[in-house]
Amino acid sequence: MSRLGDTGRWGVGLALGVGLCGYLIAFQGGFSDWLTFTILGITTGAIYAIAASGLVVTYTTSGIFNFAQGAFGMLGAFAYWQLRYDWGWPAPIALAAILLVVAPLFGALVERVIMRGLEGVSEITSTVVTIGLLAMAIGIANIVWPPAGRRVDQFFAGESVTVGAINVTWHRIVIVVVAVAVAVGLRFLLYRTRSGVAMRAVVDDRSLSQLNGGNPGRSAMLSWGLGASLAALSGILIAPLLQLSVLPLTLLIVNAYAAAMFGRLKSLPLTFAGGLVIGIAENYSANYLDLNTTEVAGVSLAGLQPAIPVILLFLILIALPSERLRTGGVQRVRESARVPTMRSALLAGGALVVVTIAASRVMSTANVTRLSLGLATAVIILSLVPLVGYGGQISLAAMTFAGLGAFAMVKVADGPGPLVGLLAAAALAAVVGAVIALPALRLAGIYLALATAAFAVFMEKFIFTQSWFFGAGSIQVPRPEVLGLTFDDDRSYLVLLSVLFALLGTGVVWLRRGPFGRRLSAMKDSPAACATLGLDLTRTKVGVFAFSAGIAGIGGALFGGVSGSVSSETFLFAQSLPILLMGVVGGIALVSGALLGGLLLQFFSTVGENFTLLASALFVGPLITNFALVAPGLIGILLSRNPDGLAADLVTAVARAGRWVREGRSRPEQDTGPDPLDTATFERPLTPAERAAVDRALGLDPQELARGSA
Amino acid sequence: MALLEARGITVRFGGHVAVDAVDLEVEAGAVTGLIGPNGAGKTTTFNVLTGLQETTAGQVLLAGDDITRLATHKRARRGLARTFQKLEVFSSLTVWDNVLVATEIHGSFSGGGRRHHERTVAAVIDRVGLGAVAGERVDSLPTGQCRLVELARALAIEPRVLLLDEPASGLDDGETRQFADLLLDLVRDGLAILMVEHDVPLVMEVCEDISVLDFGRVIARGTPEEIQSNQDVLDAYLGSELG
Numbered sequence: 029m030s031r032l033g034d035t036g037r038w039g040v041g042l043a044l045g046v047g048l049c050g051y052l053i054a055f056q057g058g059f060s061d062w063l064t065f066t067i068l069g070i071t072t073g074a075i076y077a078i079a080a081s082g083l084v085v086t087y088t089t090s091g092i093f094n095f096a097q098g099a100f101g102m103l104g105a106f107a108y109w110q111l112r113y114d115w116g117w118p119a120p121i122a123l124a125a126i127l128l129v130v131a132p133l134f135g136a137l138v139e140r141v142i143m144r145g146l147e148g149v150s151e152i153t154s155t156v157v158t159i160g161l162l163a164m165a166i167g168i169a170n171i172v173w174p175p176a177g178r179r180v181d182q183f184f185a186g187e188s189v190t191v192g193a194i195n196v197t198w199h200r201i202v203i204v205v206v207a208v209a210v211a212v213g214l215r216f217l218l219y220r221t222r223s224g225v226a227m228r229a230v231v232d233d234r235s236l237s238q239l240n241g242g243n244p245g246r247s248a249m250l251s252w253g254l255g256a257s258l259a260a261l262s263g264i265l266i267a268p269l270l271q272l273s274v275l276p277l278t279l280l281i282v283n284a285y286a287a288a289m290f291g292r293l294k295s296l297p298l299t300f301a302g303g304l305v306i307g308i309a310e311n312y313s314a315n316y317l318d319l320n321t322t323e324v325a326g327v328s329l330a331g332l333q334p335a336i337p338v339i340l341l342f343l344i345l346i347a348l349p350s351e352r353l354r355t356g357g358v359q360r361v362r363e364s365a366r367v368p369t370m371r372s373a374l375l376a377g378g379a380l381v382v383v384t385i386a387a388s389r390v391m392s393t394a395n396v397t398r399l400s401l402g403l404a405t406a407v408i409i410l411s412l413v414p415l416v417g418y419g420g421q422i423s424l425a426a427m428t429f430a431g432l433g434a435f436a437m438v439k440v441a442d443g444p445g446p447l448v449g450l451l452a453a454a455a456l457a458a459v460v461g462a463v464i465a466l467p468a469l470r471l472a473g474i475y476l477a478l479a480t481a482a483f484a485v486f487m488e489k490f491i492f493t494q495s496w497f498f499g500a501g502s503i504q505v506p507r508p509e510v511l512g513l514t515f516d517d518d519r520s521y522l523v524l525l526s527v528l529f530a531l532l533g534t535g536v537v538w539l540r541r542g543p544f545g546r547r548l549s550a551m552k553d554s555p556a557a558c559a560t561l562g563l564d565l566t567r568t569k570v571g572v573f574a575f576s577a578g579i580a581g582i583g584g585a586l587f588g589g590v591s592g593s594v595s596s597e598t599f600l601f602a603q604s605l606p607i608l609l610m611g612v613v614g615g616i617a618l619v620s621g622a623l624l625g626g627l628l629l630q631f632f633s634t635v636g637e638n639f640t641l642l643a644s645a646l647f648v649g650p651l652i653t654n655f656a657l658v659a660p661g662l663i664g665i666l667l668s669r670n671p672d673g674l675a676a677d678l679v680t681a682v683a684r685a686g687r688w689v690r691e692g693r694s695r696p697e698q699d700t701g702p703d704p705l706d707t708a709t710f711e712r713p714l715t716p717a718e719r720a721a722v723d724r725a726l727g728l729d730p731q732e733l734a735r736g737s738a
Numbered sequence: 739m740a741l742l743e744a745r746g747i748t749v750r751f752g753g754h755v756a757v758d759a760v761d762l763e764v765e766a767g768a769v770t771g772l773i774g775p776n777g778a779g780k781t782t783t784f785n786v787l788t789g790l791q792e793t794t795a796g797q798v799l800l801a802g803d804d805i806t807r808l809a810t811h812k813r814a815r816r817g818l819a820r821t822f823q824k825l826e827v828f829s830s831l832t833v834w835d836n837v838l839v840a841t842e843i844h845g846s847f848s849g850g851g852r853r854h855h856e857r858t859v860a861a862v863i864d865r866v867g868l869g870a871v872a873g874e875r876v877d878s879l880p881t882g883q884c885r886l887v888e889l890a891r892a893l894a895i896e897p898r899v900l901l902l903d904e905p906a907s908g909l910d911d912g913e914t915r916q917f918a919d920l921l922l923d924l925v926r927d928g929l930a931i932l933m934v935e936h937d938v939p940l941v942m943e944v945c946e947d948i949s950v951l952d953f954g955r956v957i958a959r960g961t962p963e964e965i966q967s968n969q970d971v972l973d974a975y976l977g978s979e980l981g
Contacts, residue, residue: 543839543842543846546831546835546838546839546842547839547842547843549828549830549831549835549839550828550831550836550839552830553827553828553829553830553831554826554827554828556790556810556822556826557822557826557827557828557888557891558811558839558843559789559790559809559810559811559814560788560790560810560811560813560814560818560819560820560892561811561814561819561839561840561843561844561891561892561894561895562811562812562814562815562843562844562895563811563814563843564811565811
């Protein structure tokens with residue numbers, strides 16, 4: 029493959045496509061079937077392409093991959109419904125209002141208020157902020173448009189024309205025309221207009237474009253406005269073909285991700301081609317293959333069809349050329365969490381267990397269950413601390429590994445017993461984690477995030493739905509036994525959970541303080557330097573990925589033990605998003621952050637459950653029921669202001685208070701002293717700290733500046 | 739035979755030839771200089787030598803073995819270390835941990851226990867003169883000291899060949915003096931050093947053999963004296979820095 033040039037690859041692809049079509053026409057039902065399915069495929073593919081092109085435009089101009097692109101499209105479709113059907117505006121006016129006014133303003137506002145604050149943060153933080161935006165958008169849509177049988181009609185009321193022997197609705201023709209118009213329009217905008225050229229200049233070199241009088245901020249706002257508008261357009265076009273409901277519309281974007289990857293997040297023509305390929309593959313597989321009733325060696329293929337876009341996404345990702353190790357200076361990220369000593373980790377773990385024992389004695393049964401869920405969630409979030417927090421690798425599949433853990437627990441506990449089950453949970457998740465990591469880990473940043481998302485959706489659609497996996501409905505998850513002690517009583521199970529969290533948390537701190545942890549931090553700071561020192565990056569990444577998956581597996585088994593049963597709906601991809609969100613919100617490089625995140629997440633959903641009585645209060649009700657989404661989303665977005673997370677603030681505050689108590693008075697600490705940039709003056713030589721601060725502020729060596737180098 | 743050798747290495751970025759059939763020889767026990775105006779291809783050459791950049795053509799040999807297709811970390815394990823022009827320090831770790839990581843990575847394939855690692859770290863930090871700031875986080879240090887951290891880190895893997903990319907930028911005059919002594923000290927121990935540097939007096943003082951790159955080509959090679967009087971070199975620099 030790599031020996032083939034791009035042209036060669038296209039030739040092979042095209043030949044295979046033509047061959048497949050020939051085969052389908054000749055042996056599988058003839059020309060008119062083929063034409064029908066192809067037209068269906070092209071039209072859905074065209075919608076993916078429109079959404080994906082918006083994604084590409086915002087990514088290339090602002091450097092931020094907008095995971096909320098689908099949510100923008102969903103909001104656009106609902107807003108259109110509001111104007112067109114609830115308020116009865118004529119379609120052209122409603123369309124113009126949404127596509128030319130509301131959506132662009134919304135996109136520009138998001139850029140100005142949220143995204144612009146993200147300069148200088150790590151890719152993890154910026155990813156999480158857009159995921160926060162996604163969660164928030166879902167919450168808001170649920171509040172403003174509570175589920176009800178809304179529908180958006182096809183354009184031209186579903187009328188159709190006859191092409192050859194088949195009927196094509198006007199709606200589908202509109203889709204194709206719009207997609208072509210978008211393609212031509214984008215091309216014209218980017219290459220023939222001043223704003224477009226400015227946008228492309230920002231892509232090439234942000235600081236250079238700034239030096240030449242460009243305004244990257246304005247270009248970014250423009251691109252986010254354009255991206256939001258394209259998202260809304262795709263949402264409005266696809267809503268009549270699907271249904272007007274929040275989650276399916278939002279998650280449809282995963283298909284557009286695949287299209288965008290096809291264009292390597294750069295090329296718009298390839299993005300459009302990718303959209304078409306995915307749309308067609310989806311329709312052919314739905315119509316030509318009888319997957320729903322097919323079984324291969326006891327594995328039902330029913331879940332394969334909805335998983336096809338993510339399978340393609342995964343394949344495209346692993347076919348991407350290996351990312352070259354980038355050099356060009358370590359990015360100074362704003363995050364900087366401290367590493368606790370083993371002593372304080374042990375003390376904190378002990379304190380957690382003591383507090384939990386006390387709490388378990390006085391709390392109501394319902395609250396014991398809630399706290400247990402919180403602790404089990406905290407274990408799952410803890411799995412992200414070494415991976416995301418220390419190693420700087422993004423995973424959107426924490427819940428998927430948790431699901432594998434629960435599965436192993438169920439299957440093994442019957443035979444060798446539940447404690448072995450817990451170990452099996454860790455082992456199975458770790459092995460699958462390592463296997464998935466091997467192809468995916470050549471990728472970094474958002475590519476890795478997308479690969480894990482594709483894996484999560486694949487597992488959710490194809491594996492977790494198998495009857496041998498989580499049973500037909502739900503399946504019983506046993507609780508571990510330790511040395512003959514059982515934990516059938518909810519209060520004792522809660523204590524067990526706190527002990528296990530404390531143990532695992534201490535283990536994670538121990539790992540961070542040891543050689544492997546140092547290596548992970550080094551890898552996060554500079555992969556290139558690590559390689560030039562002899563570090564095998566792939567092995568290190570596979571190692572931490574497996575370790576992380578193992579913890580998530582244990583977390584999943586424990587999580588299942590709280591309520592006693594899990595189903596195929598327990599470990600959805602969408603649930604991994606709040607996990608990552610709350611992890612980063614708590615402080616992703618901190619064990620205490622994982623605990624805080626887990627408890628907060630549980631607290632938010634409790635608030636949601638408990639106050640449904642208030643639902644009668646017109647607006648507050650839906651707000652409260654969606655609190656579990658809106659709150660993490662909101663806090664996630666606020667992260668652009670404080671990338672270290674909440675727990676970091678708490679730790680700093682506690683540490684400061686502790687010192688204050690010990691020393692009897694507060695002494696200004698070095699890192700809380702005055703900003704060296706403020707104290708720097710020309711009247712005396714700079715101190716080393718001031719010199720460092722000035723260097724950093726300039727982002728260049730003073731000598732290099734003196735040479736006037738480019 | 740030179741310890742590290744480049745034979746006709748070429749790098750093309752699209753239509754632009756960044757490095758054009760460059761030959762280099764780096765001998766053990768000497769500092770070899772690689773100089774040239776900005777954009778001449780010096781850092782790209784370093785990236786090729788360390789495997790961070792693929793070559794379009796040409797070969798890289800380490801102690802006679804062809805390592806052109808070898809992964810970066812495998813070259814490091816064969817004794818090739820480098821520093822970076824644009825800093826690649828582990829900024830969230832202390833100076834001590836920066837060097838310790840390198841020692842541990844090296845130890846993971848060459849053996850040695852914790853005591854041994856700590857002795858190595860202490861010795862290396864002492865040698866480059868960072869003892870006073872060993873406990874500081876690297877992101878609190880000025881650029882010059884960060885360069886020394888990179889040097890210490892590279893030395894910690896006990897290399898045979900060391901590539902230094904503008905190691906003296908950010909150092910003041912006194913620090914540059916000490917640095918020159920350190921370099922001469924290192925080559926006396928048998929290390930082979932290839933150095934890219936703009937501080938011409940420093941280059942002329944420590945290098946025995948200098949190659950000059952311009953527009954991706956080697957336009958001159960020779961002793962400091964030969965280079966200083968070479969007309970092509972003077973033209974390339976437009977008489978700016980060489981004196």
